[in-house]
Amino acid sequence: xxxxxxxxxxxxxxxxxxxxxxxxxxxxxxxxxxxxxxxxxxxxxxxxxxxxxxxxxxxxxxxxxxxxxxxxxxxxxxxxxxxxxxxxxxxxxxxxxxxxxxxxxxxxxxxxxxxxxxxxxxxxxxxxxxxxxxxxxxxxxxxxxxxxxxxxxxxxxxxxxxxxxxxxxxxxxxxxxxxxxxxxxxxxxxxxxxxxxxxxxxxxxxxxxxxxxxxxxxxxxxxxxxxxxxxxxxxxxxxxxxxxxxxxxxxxxxxxxxxxxxxxxxxxxxxxxxxxxxxxxxxxxxxxxxxxxxxxxxxxxxxxxxxxxxxxxxxxxxxxxxxxxxxxxxxxxxxxxxxxxxxxxxxxxxxxxxxxxxxxxxxxxxxxxxxxxxxxxxxxxxxxxxxxxxxxxxxxxxxxxxxxxxxxxxxxxxxxxxxxxxxxxxxxxxxxxxxxxxxxxxxxxxxxxxxxxxxxxxxxxxxxxxxxxxxxxxxxxxxxxxxxxxxxxxxxxxxxxx
Amino acid sequence: xxxxxxxxxxxxxxxxxxxxxxxxxxxxxxxxxxxxxxxxxxxxxxxxxxxxxxxxxxxxxxxxxxxxxxxxxxxxxxxxxxxxxxxxxxxxxxxxxxxxxxxxxxxxxxxxxxxxxxxxxxxxxxxxxxxxxxxxxxxxxxxxxxxxxxxxxxxxxxxxxxxxxxxxxxxxxxxxxxxxxxxxxxxxxxxxxxxxxxxxxxxxxxxxxxxxxxxxxxxxxxxxxxxxxxxxxxxxxxxxxxxxxxxxxxxxxxxxxxxxxxxxxxxxxxxxxxxxxxxxxxxxxxxxxxxxxxxxxxxxxxxxxxxxxxxxxxxxxxxxxxxxxxxxxxxxxxxxxxxxxxxxxxxxxxxxxxxxxxxxxxxxxxxxxxxxxxxxxxxxxxxxxxxxxxxxxxxxxxxxxxxxxxxxxxxxxxxxxxxxxxxxxxxxxxxxxxxxxxxxxxxxxxxxxxxxxxxxxxxxxxxxxxxxxxxxxxxxxxxxxxxxxxxxxxxxxxxxxx
Numbered sequence: 001x002x003x004x005x006x007x008x009x010x011x012x013x014x015x016x017x018x019x020x021x022x023x024x025x026x027x028x029x030x031x032x033x034x035x036x037x038x039x040x041x042x043x044x045x046x047x048x049x050x051x052x053x054x055x056x057x058x059x060x061x062x063x064x065x066x067x068x069x070x071x072x073x074x075x076x077x078x079x080x081x082x083x084x085x086x087x088x089x090x091x092x093x094x095x096x097x098x099x100x101x102x103x104x105x106x107x108x109x110x111x112x113x114x115x116x117x118x119x120x121x122x123x124x125x126x127x128x129x130x131x132x133x134x135x136x137x138x139x140x141x142x143x144x145x146x147x148x149x150x151x152x153x154x155x156x157x158x159x160x161x162x163x164x165x166x167x168x169x170x171x172x173x174x175x176x177x178x179x180x181x182x183x184x185x186x187x188x189x190x191x192x193x194x195x196x197x198x199x200x201x202x203x204x205x206x207x208x209x210x211x212x213x214x215x216x217x218x219x220x221x222x223x224x225x226x227x228x229x230x231x232x233x234x235x236x237x238x239x240x241x242x243x244x245x246x247x248x249x250x251x252x253x254x255x256x257x258x259x260x261x262x263x264x265x266x267x268x269x270x271x272x273x274x275x276x277x278x279x280x281x282x283x284x285x286x287x288x289x290x291x292x293x294x295x296x297x298x299x300x301x302x303x304x305x306x307x308x309x310x311x312x313x314x315x316x317x318x319x320x321x322x323x324x325x326x327x328x329x330x331x332x333x334x335x336x337x338x339x340x341x342x343x344x345x346x347x348x349x350x351x352x353x354x355x356x357x358x359x360x361x362x363x364x365x366x367x368x369x370x371x372x373x374x375x376x377x378x379x380x381x382x383x384x385x386x387x388x389x390x391x392x393x394x395x396x397x398x399x400x401x402x403x404x405x406x407x408x409x410x411x412x413x414x415x416x417x418x419x420x421x422x423x424x425x426x427x428x429x430x431x432x433x434x435x436x437x438x439x440x441x442x443x444x445x446x447x448x449x450x451x452x453x454x455x456x457x458x459x460x461x462x463x464x465x466x467x468x469x470x471x472x473x474x475x476x477x478x479x480x481x482x483x484x485x486x487x488x489x490x491x492x493x494x495x496x497x498x
Numbered sequence: 499x500x501x502x503x504x505x506x507x508x509x510x511x512x513x514x515x516x517x518x519x520x521x522x523x524x525x526x527x528x529x530x531x532x533x534x535x536x537x538x539x540x541x542x543x544x545x546x547x548x549x550x551x552x553x554x555x556x557x558x559x560x561x562x563x564x565x566x567x568x569x570x571x572x573x574x575x576x577x578x579x580x581x582x583x584x585x586x587x588x589x590x591x592x593x594x595x596x597x598x599x600x601x602x603x604x605x606x607x608x609x610x611x612x613x614x615x616x617x618x619x620x621x622x623x624x625x626x627x628x629x630x631x632x633x634x635x636x637x638x639x640x641x642x643x644x645x646x647x648x649x650x651x652x653x654x655x656x657x658x659x660x661x662x663x664x665x666x667x668x669x670x671x672x673x674x675x676x677x678x679x680x681x682x683x684x685x686x687x688x689x690x691x692x693x694x695x696x697x698x699x700x701x702x703x704x705x706x707x708x709x710x711x712x713x714x715x716x717x718x719x720x721x722x723x724x725x726x727x728x729x730x731x732x733x734x735x736x737x738x739x740x741x742x743x744x745x746x747x748x749x750x751x752x753x754x755x756x757x758x759x760x761x762x763x764x765x766x767x768x769x770x771x772x773x774x775x776x777x778x779x780x781x782x783x784x785x786x787x788x789x790x791x792x793x794x795x796x797x798x799x800x801x802x803x804x805x806x807x808x809x810x811x812x813x814x815x816x817x818x819x820x821x822x823x824x825x826x827x828x829x830x831x832x833x834x835x836x837x838x839x840x841x842x843x844x845x846x847x848x849x850x851x852x853x854x855x856x857x858x859x860x861x862x863x864x865x866x867x868x869x870x871x872x873x874x875x876x877x878x879x880x881x882x883x884x885x886x887x888x889x890x891x892x893x894x895x896x897x898x899x900x901x902x903x904x905x906x907x908x909x910x911x912x913x914x915x916x917x918x919x920x921x922x923x924x925x926x927x928x929x930x931x932x933x934x935x936x937x938x939x940x941x942x943x944x945x946x947x948x949x950x951x952x953x954x955x956x957x958x959x960x961x962x963x964x965x966x967x968x969x970x971x972x973x974x975x976x977x978x979x980x981x982x983x984x985x986x987x988x989x990x991x992x993x994x995x996x
Binding site: 016019020023024027031032033034035036037038039040043046221222223224225226238239240241242276279 | 514517518521522525529530531532533534535536537538541544719720721722723724736737738739740774777
């Protein structure tokens with residue numbers, strides 16, 4: 001066997017152990033009986049330890065060194081070498097004791113965060129967040145990469161993206177989103193959004209059937225995947241040929257389930273499109289959180305929240321929910337696109353969503369690159385929220401305690417959500433150049449050209465190139481916020497008669 | 499750390515890898531999407547390879563050698579050492595190439611068996627069975643243990659049991675079961691068994707709820723386990739705190755589901771009772787197939803197929819199946835205990851079941867210790883069946899092709915089913931000595947004393963002692979067929995007025 005063959009065996013072993021963690025994680029969130037929790041946590045940490053031990057094996061370092069000076073590797077092989085180099089370097093730079101302490105700190109912080117959030121009391125979480133940030137700074141020092149401290153974190157979630165990239169991007173977005181939001185809020189005073197009437201009941205079986213139909217129409221292959229229920233919806237490409245996503249149900253309205261399913265199906269289609277020939281290697285995996293989010297947001301918002309979608313889905317809706325009001329596609333679409341200055345990111349519309357993200361970005365930046373003290377975090381949050389949304393945050397639960405991410409040590413994660421929105425809009429514009437009128441295509445009911453466009457340009461590429469190169473490869477242009485701004489201003493201008 | 503501590507870390511790693519196989523196997527049989535099959539097979543064989551590599555690690559051999567001469571190990575520790583010694587010796591004696599070839603031969607044979615069974619044509623399966631038996635003989639030679647060749651196989655499934663144990667046991671059973679069967683068949687001519695009327699419909703949801711109620715009444719903890727559906731019902735103690743069993747549904751009658759659930763719940767209660775302090779070690783695992791089967795048969799037959807059970811279960815039955823005939827407990831019990839000379843082991847009643855097992859035992863013995871040629875197997879099967887059951891086997895599908903076991907290379911497995919029946923009857927007698935009238939206890943509706951009796955005597959013992967020592971420990975007597983014969987003759991004598 002060549003060195004590359006040996007290398008791939010080692011790489012696949014690591015990824016198999018990670019895939020096992022993924023499967024047990026899926027099982028835990030969906031069907032595990034509650035008394036299985038302790039053994040599951042123990043097993044997941046055993047698998048993580050096993051995978052880590054193989055990742056930091058000196059033999060892997062030796063192979064990487066050799067392969068980096070080997071001539072004649074093809075693009076796929078090069079992608080595997082460079083992705084594994086990145087993972088290896090990061091892993092070996094962190095002392096094992098630090099990794100264990102950090103994991104412990106995170107799991108403790110997560111439990112405390114849940115309590116603090118319930119009690120809506122930041123002071124409960126504060127010492128844990130303090131310690132988590134101090135350990136994260138320690139980690140940044142170990143990693144010893146170029147750029148600002150926060151850059152090291154941003155790079156973990158979207159390779160190549162730094163503060164110097166995000167700062168102008170976000171400033172530009174804010175400059176146009178804040179005035180747009182103001183105009184919409186003013187317009188809403190005269191023409192209020194339609195609402196779900198109270199007292200309706202949307203049975204779980206009917207929601208499941210309706211959403212399954214939509215997911216199938218998007219192209220999800222249910223012979224190679226499943227839909228289940230969980231508290232927090234998610235999607236996971238567990239195994240080659242076996243991608244699973246989840247949803248949740250609100251009996252009083254069906255959109256939480258529907259758009260959750262469209263979102264997760266978007267993620268799941270990406271996983272189903274990765275192809276199996278590169279299974280258990282970086283080349284065969286999704287390239288980044290930003291690109292993943294572009295797939296979910298594309299289907300959820302740019303396809304799902306349109307009158308064209310509702311022209312197709314209305315008969316299905318009526319069939320499954322015969323007791324719902326007999327609304328037309330335009331009204332259902334208005335409900336699906338209601339803009340509000342709500343406090344919660346995960347419930348936000350397309351206009352305000354990125355403002356929620358930027359707020360978190362600014363705070364993270366000040367925590368790691370500036371001098372924001374943890375104790376001043378709620379004040380910083382609430383001040384910025386008031387400035388951008390024009391509303392006062394009533395409590396920590398609806399403010400800086402709402403997201404789980406910080407309690408997991410996932411600093412630098414949030415900006416990838418916005419990248420997803422931007423990428424999605426850029427993909428839509430480029431798709432329209434190739435396929436013509438997308439609305440017409442969507443209202444025809446045959447959405448397969450959309451998926452067939454995404455498959456070779458995004459899905460099948462795996463991690464062959466960097467996220468921004470991938471977007472450029474797919475659309476012919478470097479990533480830019482302009483398509484998103486054009487999209488959002490045009491869409492909401494029409495919706496609210498601005 | 500002491501050698502024993504190091505040893506336990508290695509032992510647990512092996513068992514964790516096996517538990518992962520168990521989990522992925524459960525998932526495959528219950529919920530895996532069909533296109534996940536190829537990757538699942540690949541992953542299961544990777545896990546088997548990883549576990550095997552750790553089992554044959556020379557370092558394990560060194561630790562075993564050291565521990566076998568270490569003073570002061572307690573009983574639990576000694577059990578782990580001796581069980582791992584057994585597994586280690588067997589694993590290291592088999593050359594790796596042989597293990598791979600044998601696995602390949604088995605998986606090919608299983609696929610061909612399915613086709614042969616469908617076509618009811620033994621000749622299709624014959625060359626594969628021929629090769630499987632020849633490789634199994636090769637394996638016996640590698641194992642190089644004392645006794646006859648067939649003894650080596652019997653020992654794999656129930657430690658310590660040999661031809662010299664089974665031969666007199668089975669001869670004694672046959673001597674009394676064949677005449678009992680004859681009397682019953684004669685009695686049936688005048689008083690036919692009651693039947694399920696045709697055209698009834700037992701909805702899946704109602705069957706699920708009814709069987710869940712029975713399983714809960716038996717003591718299964720649904721917070722530490724699940725019930726799902728699968729083609730072939732099974733039970734698996736996947737993880738500490740997470741034991742899962744399955745059932746299947748026949749819409750035309752509910753007993754296939756009910757007694758399947760009682761059987762699998764019996765297995766599952768054993769798993770739930772093993773305790774978690776010895777998790778991932780042999781000491782914490784069920785001791786043998788025979789003892790496992792005693793737990794399933796105890797609940798299914800000795801508790802479930804009684805008038806006392808139906809006194810309790812009839813109101814539940816009526817509640818869930820309001821359209822069923824309004825039978826009394828005695829009639830339902832008659833249906834549940836119908837004796838017949840059917841051809842299929844898995845559908846057999848308590849009188850004929852062990853005859854089905856013995857037939858397979860005699861054939862296996864002649865294949866490995868005698869000179870029965872594979873091509874003569876159907877003839878040998880059919881001749882023996884005619885002699886014992888008085889009926890002619892119409893085809894191979896209902897004859898020697900009915901069971902999956904041989905296609906999996908599981909020669910020597912069948913006798914453990916009979917051991918289970920014998921152990922169960924012996925446990926019931928002993929339980930009655932301690933708890934008094936078991937019928938009265940069952941008809942009271944509170945079955946917890948039964949489980950509380952089994953827990954310390956059987957379940958919590960794990961693999962602390964050999965199967966026969968465990969039965970002796972629990973009942974005060976060595977394993978014997980007499981309790982079973984007393985039980986079956988008395989029960990069926992009453993049922994058929996003999």
